[in-house]
Amino acid sequence: MTPLGIGEIAPTAGLAPRARDLFAPRRGPTLEEAICAQLGLADIEVVETGIAALYIAMTYLKRQSPRRRKVIVSAYTCPLVVKMIAATGLQAVACDTAAGGFDLDLEDLARLIDRDTLAVLPTHYGGLLSDVERLRAALVATSSGVSIVEDAAQAFGATQNGQSVGCIGDIGVFSFGAGKGFTIYQGGAFIATDPEVMAGLRKVAAELTSQSALAEARRALLLAGYHALYNPLGLSAFYGARKRFWLARGNEIRAAEDDIPFPVAISRVGPWRKAVGRAALARLPDHLARSRERFDHVSKRLCAVPGLKVHLPAPGARPTATFVFVTLPAAPGIDAKIRRLWASRLGIAKMFSRAIVDYPDLRPLVLDRGTPHARALAATTITLSTHASLTPAAEAAVVSELQTLGGAPAPEAVLPSGVR
Numbered sequence: 464m465t466p467l468g469i470g471e472i473a474p475t476a477g478l479a480p481r482a483r484d485l486f487a488p489r490r491g492p493t494l495e496e497a498i499c500a501q502l503g504l505a506d507i508e509v510v511e512t513g514i515a516a517l518y519i520a521m522t523y524l525k526r527q528s529p530r531r532r533k534v535i536v537s538a539y540t541c542p543l544v545v546k547m548i549a550a551t552g553l554q555a556v557a558c559d560t561a562a563g564g565f566d567l568d569l570e571d572l573a574r575l576i577d578r579d580t581l582a583v584l585p586t587h588y589g590g591l592l593s594d595v596e597r598l599r600a601a602l603v604a605t606s607s608g609v610s611i612v613e614d615a616a617q618a619f620g621a622t623q624n625g626q627s628v629g630c631i632g633d634i635g636v637f638s639f640g641a642g643k644g645f646t647i648y649q650g651g652a653f654i655a656t657d658p659e660v661m662a663g664l665r666k667v668a669a670e671l672t673s674q675s676a677l678a679e680a681r682r683a684l685l686l687a688g689y690h691a692l693y694n695p696l697g698l699s700a701f702y703g704a705r706k707r708f709w710l711a712r713g714n715e716i717r718a719a720e721d722d723i724p725f726p727v728a729i730s731r732v733g734p735w736r737k738a739v740g741r742a743a744l745a746r747l748p749d750h751l752a753r754s755r756e757r758f759d760h761v762s763k764r765l766c767a768v769p770g771l772k773v774h775l776p777a778p779g780a781r782p783t784a785t786f787v788f789v790t791l792p793a794a795p796g797i798d799a800k801i802r803r804l805w806a807s808r809l810g811i812a813k814m815f816s817r818a819i820v821d822y823p824d825l826r827p828l829v830l831d832r833g834t835p836h837a838r839a840l841a842a843t844t845i846t847l848s849t850h851a852s853l854t855p856a857a858e859a860a861v862v863s864e865l866q867t868l869g870g871a872p873a874p875e876a877v878l879p880s881g882v883r
């Protein structure tokens with residue numbers, strides 16, 4: 464189904480690695496200083512992964528308020544987030560998404576918040592940002608003292624009204640993992656606007672992080688491998704073949720790599736990977752601008768297809784635009800059609816294979832009082848890559864595939880109100 468001449472398209476618009484990054488000098492500003500200058504941040508701490516940064520944030524908050532046990536997460540988020548919360552000894556609680564969208568459903572949230580609630584984790588996605596201002600206003604109204612931790616793992620470089628994401632909540636967390644746009648293959652960071660919070664987070668990070676030359680050598684090798692293989696051939700062999708293998712066996716969880724275990728140890732990011740990252744960072748603004756152009760172009764074409772819901776950023780929100788979220792009509796047989804598109808080389812995927820309450824291994828770890836919107840969203844939403852290899856021919860192939868799916872109007876009974 465992928466036309467000849469189109470190679471494997473990465474599912475997200477990763478910043479293209481350059482061989483010379485690997486030989487970047489270590490002198491000059493640090494990676495942290497370069498990030499602060501580029502994103503207009505006062506401070507940032509780079510850690511091993513995005514999930515490690517969230518773990519540090521949760522551990523810090525738990526120590527600040529030991530009696531509060533509940534952490535509210537979006538019912539449509541990375542399953543690793545739930546495993547991370549369980550690892551801190553806290554209780555994850557699933558909050559539904561708003562009908563037809565990705566923001567937290569504030570009515571559901573109001574029902575879940577109580578004196579036992581420690582934090583709420585809104586998720587920023589590569590294709591869409593969460594309205595944290597609105598969330599903050601809703602939380603202030605409850606006078607609950609609940610902290611906001613912005614999970615901006617997919618949104619490093621994204622801005623809301625000109626300000627980096629992660630700054631409106633109490634703590635913000637980024638990932639520099641593969642597939643997130645800017646990457647050092649594995650990496651992450653936390654930020655907090657309050658210097659006292661930042662100092663507290665650093666203290667926890669220092670306690671939880673160990674120095675492991677072996678782990679860093681392994682990651683350095685993976686980063687070099689990523690440089691060698693981030694091309695259509697390498698992607699086809701290491702990403703595409705794996706995904707097709709699991710999709711052919713009906714295992715969407717493994718196809719989406721939703722089965723990653725929570726890491727047992729957190730180790731430090733070494734100076735070489737930081738220097739490689741700092742060299743690549745200089746190209747990020749230009750990369751983001753081009754990804755956003757492709758995002759706008761493909762979104763505009765798809766908005767004209769009847770039956771599809773293309774999720775566009777709210778005014779003032781500038782996501783990293785690594786992909787576009789599109790919700791398809793919930794017609795019979797849609798699962799099989801999505802799997803067929805996902806198995807193609809066209810950069811079509813699912814961000815998460817299902818809502819968090821539907822992962823068998825997460826069921827004992829998350830409280831669920833019913834999250835129907837998130838389940839409908841997860842069942843019918845795909846992601847379209849905005850990678851540079853989305854040539855006009857590839858884009859035409861994507862649009863034509865979706866035209867055949869979008870044509871049929873959604874049956875009223877299947878979708879929750881608002882999903883169009």
Ligand SMILES: Cc1ncc(COP(=O)(O)O)c(C=O)c1O
Nearest residue numbers: 512513514541616638639640651
């Ligand atoms: C929403 C979200 N949160 C957290 C993470 C974890 O980030 P990392 O892979 O750097 O641990 C991811 C990774 O995919 C994610 O998508």
